[in-house]
Amino acid sequence: GEDVEQSLFLSVREGDSSVINCTYTDSSSTYLYWYKQEPGAGLQLLTYIFSNMDMKQDQRLTVLLNKKDKHLSLRIADTQTGDSAIYFCAEKGTGRRALTFGSGTRLQVQP
C-alpha cells in the first residue's frame, strides 16, 4: 500500500530555518499536505500543494515538491519557539478520500 516516511526529530535554534523532509511512494498522489499538531491537540492543516506544482510559498512557509523523486519538504523561515510541534506529511491518491500520513517529525526550537 501507500507509504509516507519522515524523520522523527529535528532540533533548531530560534531564528534559524527549519527544513522537514518527507518521502512517499504513491505515484497517483494528487495533493500533499503538511499538518501541525501541538501538544494535546488535534491536527491542523498548515499548507498543501497540488501535485503539478513544484513550489508553494505562504508567509514563512515554503513547500517544495519533487514529484520525480517523490520528495516533499517544508521550510519554516525564522523559526520561533511557538513553532515547536509535531509536523505530519500526508498525501491523497487519485480516487481516495482518506489521507495517508507519515509518522510525524517532532520539531524542537531552542531559544
Place this chain on the structure above:
Amino acid sequence: DAGITQSPRYKITETGRQVTLMCHQTWSHSYMFWYRQDLGHGLRLIYYSAAADITDKGEVPDGYVVSRSKTENFPLTLESATRSQTSVYFCASSGDRGITGELFFGEGSRLTVL
C-alpha cells in the same frame, strides 16, 4: 459551536470491556474518518465513511466497529478492548465540495486499556 467534537477526551478502561468513542460534526460533511495515533506509526486509518450508512475498512480495522446512522455522527466502538488498543484516537471529516480533500480533525480521545 460549529466544528468537530470528540468525547470522551480521556478514558481509562479494562481489558475485555466495550468502549465507544463519539464523534460529532456540524458541517454536514459527507466523509468521516477514524485514525489512531501511536508513537512511531503516525496516524493510521481505522475506518471511514462516505455517507450515512456507508462505511469501509481502513488499514487497521480489526477489533473496531463503526456505524453512521446520521451524517453528523460517527461513533467508534471497541467491542472487547485490548492493551494494544491503548492509543490516541482522532476523528476527522471532509466535505464534498473542497477540491483539496483537506481533513478537519477533532481534538482526539486518549484511551488507556489496563
